[in-house]
Amino acid sequence: MDAVPQIEHSNNDLKTSSSDNKTAPSASACAPRNPGVPFQPQWLDDVRVNPSAVQRRVTSLKARRSLKKAWQAAWLLKAVSCIDLTTLSGQDTPGRVRRLCAKARTPVNPETQKALGIEHLGLTTAAVCVYHEMLATAVTALTGSRVVVAAVSTGFPAGLSPFAARLQEIKASVAAGATEIDIVITRAHVLNGNWHALYDEVSSFREACSSARMKTIIATGELGNMNNIARASMVAMMAGSDFIKTSTGMEATNATLAASLVMVRAIRQYQNLSDFSVGFKPAGGISSTKAAINYLVLIKEELGDDWLNPQLFRFGASSLLGDIERQLEHQVTGRYSANHRHPIS
């Protein structure tokens, strides 16, 4: 309960910034939250995913759209605005997190921004995403910026710590200033088809999040098949997730376009059924500009332009930003850039 005043404060912040049309909308500016719906087993029974057709769709999509010059630059800037700049390592220190936060505030060097004519956008990444222990540092480092602080939680990455501890972890992170919580689910519920148990679990997490936005990591690489990915997505949304997220970044297989396609189609279906728009966050292994563009194209084609902003779309990434910066510099100078020319995060 002690978290509540802080959250209201940050919400007020966001409202003022979103009313300023000239700057890019910040991460959680006023997207209506997904309140969830009562458990609907029929919505799961109706799930049908044909994996080979899904694979063909993503293969063809990669070749169907191409972005050149100004368009490529603009789309890459959009990708930057959607990044949850992440560090999730046992070696994390306050110093490392402060550097990351500085990068999140100024993700693209001002000269490049100027050359592209986008200084007025006030470009930042969407969020910084850290473990609970790093929250205090991040909150302090990002004070006054529009960058949101997110924490991974609920026994991340395996999610098998005591249930009460997982709930407590969420609450502690919210109290420490996280306005977004990335939770993990109990994969066993999916693998054993205990959909109601999954629903109850995610609902409890949602309640614990209070007004912090909840991103539910379903760990696509560990669910066995695409139909399970679709069903787990649907349950997570019914239970009130604000985002559904592919992976922790720690699984053997992290974000793939195919798994993402299954998830965004589930988002579309959930919107048809409930009228609520749920966000999507692919995470893990997205490190090239080409990959980032592929994801944006996937979102534009399957969900539409409404999803192409940080309220409804995020990249969970750490090294992607560096590749984008090099690409943007090339756009401006015509020269191919080098890693060492850009501040590391």
Place this chain on the structure above:
Amino acid sequence: MQVAEIYNTMSYGPAPESSEAVETWLQQHQQGFQLFIDGDWVQPKSAACFDSINPANGKILGTIAQAGAEDIDAAVAAARRAQPAWHKLGGHGRARYLYALTRLLKKRARHFAVIETMDNGKPIRESRDIDIPLAIRHFYHHVGWGQLLESEMPQLQPLGVIGQIIPWNFPLLMAAWKIAPALATGNCVVLKPAKYTSLSALMLAELCCEAGLPPGVINIVTGDGNTGELLADHPNVNKLAFTGSTDVGRRIRRRSAGSGKKLTLELGGKSPFIVFDDADLDSVVEGLVDAIWFNQGEVCSAGSRLLVQESIATPLIAKIKARMTKLRLGEPLDKNTDIGAIIHPSQKARITALVEQGVKAGATLWQPDITLPSSGCFYPPTLLCDVETSNQIASEEIFGPVLSVMSFRTQREAVSLANNSRYGLAASIWSENINRALDVAPQVKAGVVWINAANQFDAACGFGGYRESGFGREGGREGLYEYLQPLEHSSTTKAPAKSTKAKAPKLKSPQTLTTFPAIDQTAKHYINGKQVRADSGNTLMIKTVDGIDCGRVGDGNHKDIRDAVEAAHKAHNWNTVSAHARAQIIYYVAENLSYRREEFCRRLSITGAISQRRAGQEFDTTIQRLYTYAAWADKYDGAVHQPPLRGVALAMNEPRGIIGIGCPQEAPLLAFISLVAPAIAMGNSVVVVPSEKSPLVATDFYQVLETSDMPAGVVNIVTGKRDNLIQVLAEHDQVEGIWYQGSAKGSKAVELASAANLKHTWVNYGMDRDWFSSQQGEGKRFLREACEVKNIWIPYGD
């Protein structure tokens, strides 16, 4: 546009493919393109020419020569001269040349993609990612066939000179489909590209020079329909391979009837796209994009009829409409274009007219709100709902980006609607239930079936249709057979074999005629498992060679044939009887026949005026032949192809349906069985007209059928004047194939009459076959003629 503005709109920008190199190539040919004959570029004899136009902007790309009669003569002669050496070169040598050509094609892939897009109007993504790679794959695959030909198909030889006429929808790919198998098998070709799209073929001709292909092996003659007809009519062409419209295909069938030219026709379609309630609807929608909005819908195998289960029709149509708004239509050279230009204003006019007609007949039209380019030849993606089967657009091939929607209630109704078409090229079946999908696939009359997919092609998998979609297959082993003939064939075609005239036994007179008044013996027709009198009430007296009366048979007419076909149609369950059971019945026929050796030999000896020994030989060979096909019944397996996707393609040998058989005069029992047994072993039902001169042995045979558990209607026998009766069969639209062993004139008549519904024909052009020989009288050839190959694509994964 400013970066900041795009940042807010997140629009796509222009992404043009460079056409610079191709423009330069076109510049070099500003004087006009010539004909490629005998390894050289030659000026056509007349000065006639026409322009090739970019349909997206109306610009002239080049001037194309119109080949006339003399030019075709020269091209065919060049191919003829080149062919023996090309054949003698051997499989490996041909593989080397084909490989050289393939490598060059691969190196120039981007140029070909660009010229294809400029000439045809198709999006660069498709020419770059689909047309050209598939063409290259086709050549590569056939390099391998060249290499393996002699070991894999040792009893076969090339046909000679092949005339090939290809359409404008996949110009280079169709050229590859035609040229690669022809060359691999040792034939030489004269190829005529479509009038609207000659450029990629001409570019390919340049590669032939570069690859050092011997002169005359490939000749490319450009021109319009007249040029095509000159090629089709040319007497010195051994085979015609045509891809195009059903109307032109039918005309080619008629014009070439009786000429002895082998013919493959790959024609139109109105392919069903069947969606069951347990399908992945989002994937279905993408499947439809591949099915009907690929290549502007100008695809013979386009899934133009959406058959959707009623319970999911509303959500599916909503999803389709949402997807259609995302299709990008416009400049074909832009990498972000999904739908390019229609080939020609006349085609656009045809699409427009058919759609208007369909709407007038009650269809509801829906088109997404996308702006068409202000100039150029474009037609928007179109959805037509509320289409009844009686609406012309439900049955007519539109060849444009137009999808007609119909609904069904049950699986059975889905199959009926799918098969309610004159065509039978392809089908898509969408269901997450593999049992259902694999149950429906064999029931659909189509040469290619895609399960949970659409418009997939591969060189290893045969492509071609049933019914009026043509005959013959392209790709795979089955495609190669279309370019080969048995070694034995060349000897039979040179001169008719002397029919065996054994010494007639000197019978004083048949016993029955002397001692007592003969028991009136009038054989009847055998229809639907019953002996029935001829509808005419007339009979024909059958005499021995020496003029002695030996019995009467019914004088069949068109009504008897009609009834026999009706009975054969009702017996369609025969193809669902297990191959093991069919084999058992055929063995049982052999067994029951063997008990009556003496009687049959006497009949053969008397009616045929042949020696008892010869009669015995014919009888014994007949028994052997029944064994052969009983043996084959459960062994003529299909194949499992491995196309480059996660999944398999099953090449299933399917019975054609009803085959009409006209028997030769000679070997009245052996030839009869040699034709009937393979047909029924593969699951066909037959209507047979036995030897006109010696039908009694066939009518005796129905008593054997009656005692052998042969289901009613599988074998129907109608006696009478063979050529008249076969004519009725050839004109019957329910009959799927005609086998005719008779005169040259009769052969021509069969081919002519079969053109109406483009049924499969197998005729002998008056050349006798040695029925006693195991090379000529039996074998896989007979089984191939008895079957259609259906390729069922089954992608998988979880």
